[in-house]
Amino acid sequence: MADGKDSLRLAPDEFKQLEVLRNRFHQLTHSLNSLFNDIQRSQPLPSQESLTASAAILQKSLETIQKLADENSDLFQRIVVHPSTNFPGRTQEHILLQLLRKKLEPEVESWVEDARSVARASGLDPSKLASAQQRSNDYDDDDDDYRDEEEDAPSDPFNEQWADMFQVSMDSIRDYLMNQANEPYTIAEREMGIENVRTGLKRSLEEEDSEEEDEDEDEDEDRPLAAAGLGNVNAANLFHPEHVLWLASRGNMKVPKNVDLEAIRKREKPRGRPAPAQ
Amino acid sequence: MPVEVFLITVVPAADTTKARSVLHGYTETRPVTHRFTRVRHVRRLDQSIRGIPILRSLQSSNPKPDSLAQWQDLHSTLSRQQYMLTERVDITQDAEAAVAAGQPVPMSEQTQKGERILRFNDFPDPPNPRVPQTVMQRKQIDIREPGPLLEQHMADSGFSVANEYIEETYHWWDNNNLEFVLWRQYNDLPNPTPAPLVQAPDQANWMVPDMSKMEPVAPFWMLYVRALVDANPVDRMAERMAEAHGRLGKVEKELEGVFSFMVFDRRALDTRYTGEDPE
Numbered sequence: 010m011a012d013g014k015d016s017l018r019l020a021p022d023e024f025k026q027l028e029v030l031r032n033r034f035h036q037l038t039h040s041l042n043s044l045f046n047d048i049q050r051s052q053p054l055p056s057q058e059s060l061t062a063s064a065a066i067l068q069k070s071l072e073t074i075q076k077l078a079d080e081n082s083d084l085f086q087r088i089v090v091h092p093s094t095n096f097p098g099r100t101q102e103h104i105l106l107q108l109l110r111k112k113l114e115p116e117v118e119s120w121v122e123d124a125r126s127v128a129r130a131s132g133l134d135p136s137k138l139a140s141a142q143q144r145s146n147d148y149d150d151d152d153d154d155y156r157d158e159e160e161d162a163p164s165d166p167f168n169e170q171w172a173d174m175f176q177v178s179m180d181s182i183r184d185y186l187m188n189q190a191n192e193p194y195t196i197a198e199r200e201m202g203i204e205n206v207r208t209g210l211k212r213s214l215e216e217e218d219s220e221e222e223d224e225d226e227d228e229d230e231d232r233p234l235a236a237a238g239l240g241n242v243n244a245a246n247l248f249h250p251e252h253v254l255w256l257a258s259r260g261n262m263k264v265p266k267n268v269d270l271e272a273i274r275k276r277e278k279p280r281g282r283p284a285p286a287q
Numbered sequence: 288m289p290v291e292v293f294l295i296t297v298v299p300a301a302d303t304t305k306a307r308s309v310l311h312g313y314t315e316t317r318p319v320t321h322r323f324t325r326v327r328h329v330r331r332l333d334q335s336i337r338g339i340p341i342l343r344s345l346q347s348s349n350p351k352p353d354s355l356a357q358w359q360d361l362h363s364t365l366s367r368q369q370y371m372l373t374e375r376v377d378i379t380q381d382a383e384a385a386v387a388a389g390q391p392v393p394m395s396e397q398t399q400k401g402e403r404i405l406r407f408n409d410f411p412d413p414p415n416p417r418v419p420q421t422v423m424q425r426k427q428i429d430i431r432e433p434g435p436l437l438e439q440h441m442a443d444s445g446f447s448v449a450n451e452y453i454e455e456t457y458h459w460w461d462n463n464n465l466e467f468v469l470w471r472q473y474n475d476l477p478n479p480t481p482a483p484l485v486q487a488p489d490q491a492n493w494m495v496p497d498m499s500k501m502e503p504v505a506p507f508w509m510l511y512v513r514a515l516v517d518a519n520p521v522d523r524m525a526e527r528m529a530e531a532h533g534r535l536g537k538v539e540k541e542l543e544g545v546f547s548f549m550v551f552d553r554r555a556l557d558t559r560y561t562g563e564d565p566e
Contacts, residue, residue: 250555256472260328261449
């Protein structure tokens with residue numbers, strides 16, 4: 010193909026941008042291969058930290074490429090790939106067609122369509138997506154233009170969605186702080202009758218404000234079961250893991266009162282010598 | 288006497304499939320073992336009977352039973368303190384037959400006469416700063432004998448059935464000789480009165496319920512990770528115990544974020560019996 014920047018009729022800095030883009034794609038390919046090999050080697054899967062780090066690296070690479078394409082969109086739109094006169098077109102026709110191909114390969118095209126379907130099902134506007142502004146399978150150029158030509162919008166096509174999500178999350182947090190956090194009982198507990206809820210407290214939670222110390226005890230009592238996914242344990246039947254262990258040990262469910270029913274106890278630090286009085 | 292060293296945690300019923308998938312992958316066990324076991328709790332109402340009265344006849348029998356050493360261990364233990372023991376029989380095949388029939392089926396002759404396990408679990412050791420908090424350990428004796436013979440030995444030793452339930456378990460093993468058991472119980476059996484320890488000749492076989500129609504006791508499973516530490520040779524027991532603690536600690540660390548192993552009051556696993564049956 011082109012054997013030097015002169016034959017491309019590109020300015021030096023324009024050629025440099027092209028080279029930078031090529032390097033960025035090379036890095037992205039390398040990162041993808043690395044993740045692929047990692048998944049293949051690890052049984053059953055790489056650690057969560059490794060996967061998160063790989064995802065972050067890939068995202069960073071994609072962001073860099075996107076930024077580069079945005080900054081040089083005029084250039085990349087203008088560039089057209091063509092074989093030079095000395096390219097052995099007859100003997101290397103297959104490679105030539107691959108290099109000149111503008112349409113996506115069928116398999117890749119179906120991936121893109123699947124991703125768009127997922128985006129549409131999630132409520133994302135296809136017109137905001139990178140390649141969808143073409144609205145057809147015809148591509149005039151090799152390069153993708155991630156900028157909305159009409160509005161000249163910012164490079165991230167999901168800005169609107171991010172803003173919506175931020176607003177919704179702020180509303181949810183506000184609602185929780187203002188309303189839900191002050192509720193001593195869940196909806197399910199109220200439906201079954203708060204008198205059946207075993208709080209471990211002698212006083213009613215509805216009548217007076219709880220002291221902070223008691224609130225901590227209440228959370229410590231409830232959170233372990235919730236943390237174990239047992240938030241819906243039938244409080245009326247008092248099913249705790251200790252009941253099950255007692256059944257296995259004694260054959261009945263009548264756990265004596267001296268058995269501590271806290272399923273998860275705070276892990277105590279080893280008791281050392283008390284600090285000297287000052 | 289062997290020592291069982293174990294970790295315990297709770298797995299909500301909704302997470303069972305995920306838990307099983309994780310344990311499949313973690314232990315690389317194929318296929319998983321799925322069992323139903325009838326568990327009967329036995330105790331001596333006559334507290335004046337100590338040890339195993341039939342031990343002498345077992346010792347003088349010819350040939351001596353393979354389980355003689357275990358009977359001797361149990362005799363020593365029960366001479367000092369009375370305990371609740373469990374008699375366990377695998378009813379998996381009969382349970383599958385009951386599900387296929389859509390109704391309870393009598394225990395098959397094969398199961399009736401097959402191997403039973405008499406299990407003694409000691410009161411777990413108290414917390415020890417040298418043992419990780421989540422690890423519990425207790426002495427354990429398993430005596431394996433054919434059903435009718437074991438039941439007769441227990442009856443001759445003064446035991447009778449207190450209650451019974453069915454246990455459903457999944458088992459996985461890993462290369463470190465650790466057993467992973469996902470386990471839950473069913474105690475609402477069709478016949479609320481437990482069958483007598485020794486079946487009378489004219490008595491019908493115990494009815495195995497249709498498990499597909501049974502409700503488990505609790506909306507969660509228990510997950511055990513256990514190692515059985517051999518008592519022999521005695522002089523290296525401490526070394527083997529420390530090694531078992533290390534293996535369990537490694538499992539706990541590797542499964543961190545997936546399973547959160549819990550610290551329980553050891554009194555919830557108290558098997559000591561003082562002669563009082565709850566109403």
